[in-house]
Amino acid sequence: DAKTTQPPSMDCAEGRAANLPCNHSTISGNEYVYWYRQIHSQGPQYIIHGLKNNETNEMASLIITEDRKSSTLILPHATLRDTAVYYCIDGYEKLTFGTGTRLQVTL
């Protein structure tokens, strides 16, 4: 069973920031927070990961709370191509996926 909790769906207007929340109630000290997304039926695509500190790359930013019990993925300027299912996972080397958040970006 998935270890994380995410809202099943979210909407975001194109050009606005999309903030996707995740709860990691059972995360342990050596487990990372990972975010992936899946567009249509393609294989999941890695977005970003972190352990304790906030992280940023060319795709997104990751905010991890100090107690590591929750994280937020931020897509700073969402586009229609960001419409996908987003998965947050905590673990290392063997990742358990839940059902994710379906993000719909609209005009």
Next chain:
Amino acid sequence: DAGITQSPRHKVTETGTPVTLRCHQTENHRYMYWYRQDPGHGLRLIHYSYGVKDTDKGEVSDGYSVSRSKTEDFLLTLESATSSQTSVYFCAAWGGTQETQYFGPGTRLLVL
């Protein structure tokens, strides 16, 4: 993306037929995984491998076996396919500059 390919990409077979799916990676990664994805269930881990000839079960391993005789290849076998094994199967490998899981394009299997 760890150079992961899967074959075949699509397959239709009949109940009771053996089926083997192949996953191939070009980056010499130690860990490889097989997942299945069904509507409403996300991705569920079937089996994984942590080295040549070293494999272990995931959460939905019943009815599946795996083999890894070379680092680059991880085979998933359905000994006697059933309609409940109709699914999309994804292979993954762990590694790369980001030290994370990278996925193949998937195999759509239909068991009639």
